[in-house]
Structure formats: C-alpha cells, structure tokens
Amino acid sequence: HxxxxxxxxxxxxxxxxxxxxxxxxxxxxxxxxxxxxxxxxxxxxxxxxxxRIVEKGPDQGRTNGRYALELEPESRAYIDKFGIPYGSW
Known part of the structure; x- marks a missing residue:
C-alpha cells in the first residue's frame, strides 16, 4: 500500500x-x-x-447438457476436439 x-x-x-x-x-x-x-x-x-488437476476438469461436469463454465463456441470446439493437455502444465 x-x-x-x-x-x-x-x-x-x-x-x-x-x-x-x-x-x-x-x-x-x-x-x-x-x-x-x-x-x-x-x-x-x-x-x-x-x-493440481481437478478430476472433473475445468467444466466441473455438465449440468442438463450445459457446461458449468460457458466458453466461446470456438474455444469449446477446440477443447472438445483436442482436450486439455494437463500433463504439459
């Protein structure tokens, strides 16, 4: 301060x-x-x-077919296609 x-x-x-x-x-x-x-x-x-890795991943699971964290469609498509490389972090 x-x-x-x-x-x-x-x-x-x-x-x-x-x-x-x-x-x-x-x-x-x-x-x-x-x-x-x-x-x-x-x-x-x-x-x-x-x-640390959160076992449920960044979305914390789906609720009623929706992700807990709403991402831009392009970001969601990339993650759905390639996943998130937790091991490289």
Missing amino acids: EGGRTYCDTSRVWIDDYRKNLVMGLAPGGVVKTWLMGVCTDAIEVSRVQG
Missing part, C-alpha cells in the same frame, strides 16, 4: 507511483506465480503455488 519514488527510464523523470497491477504467470508443471507491479517500479513476487 506504500507508494514509492522511482526513476522511469522511458521518460527519464522521477515519479511517485504505486504498484497497482497484479500479474499472474502459468508455467509448465502447473506452477503459478504472481507479481505486484507498477509503472517504472520493480516487480515484487508475491506468491508461487503449485496447481
């Missing part, structure tokens, strides 16, 4: 700013990292967690 004074290389000025962006990254093996970032401020890693 604390702001900070930092030098911004792109504009070559000193600014007072906050880290106000939470960025998430997904890596192979199901590792998820999050960083707190801001304009011209160094990123701070705030978490690193290991994901």
Whole structure:
C-alpha cells in the first residue's frame, strides 16, 4: 500500500507511483506465480503455488447438457476436439 519514488527510464523523470497491477504467470508443471507491479517500479513476487488437476476438469461436469463454465463456441470446439493437455502444465 506504500507508494514509492522511482526513476522511469522511458521518460527519464522521477515519479511517485504505486504498484497497482497484479500479474499472474502459468508455467509448465502447473506452477503459478504472481507479481505486484507498477509503472517504472520493480516487480515484487508475491506468491508461487503449485496447481493440481481437478478430476472433473475445468467444466466441473455438465449440468442438463450445459457446461458449468460457458466458453466461446470456438474455444469449446477446440477443447472438445483436442482436450486439455494437463500433463504439459
């Protein structure tokens, strides 16, 4: 919650700013990292967690022929055709 004074290389000025962006990254093996970032401020890693496979998959099962999570038709067609490569996460 604390702001900070930092030098911004792109504009070559000193600014007072906050880290106000939470960025998430997904890596192979199901590792998820999050960083707190801001304009011209160094990123701070705030978490690193290991994901796990949910046995029912991303849809959590179908209800009355509908998926629990509604996806765009193109996305749904791709998943129906190729599945989700859980092992590659």
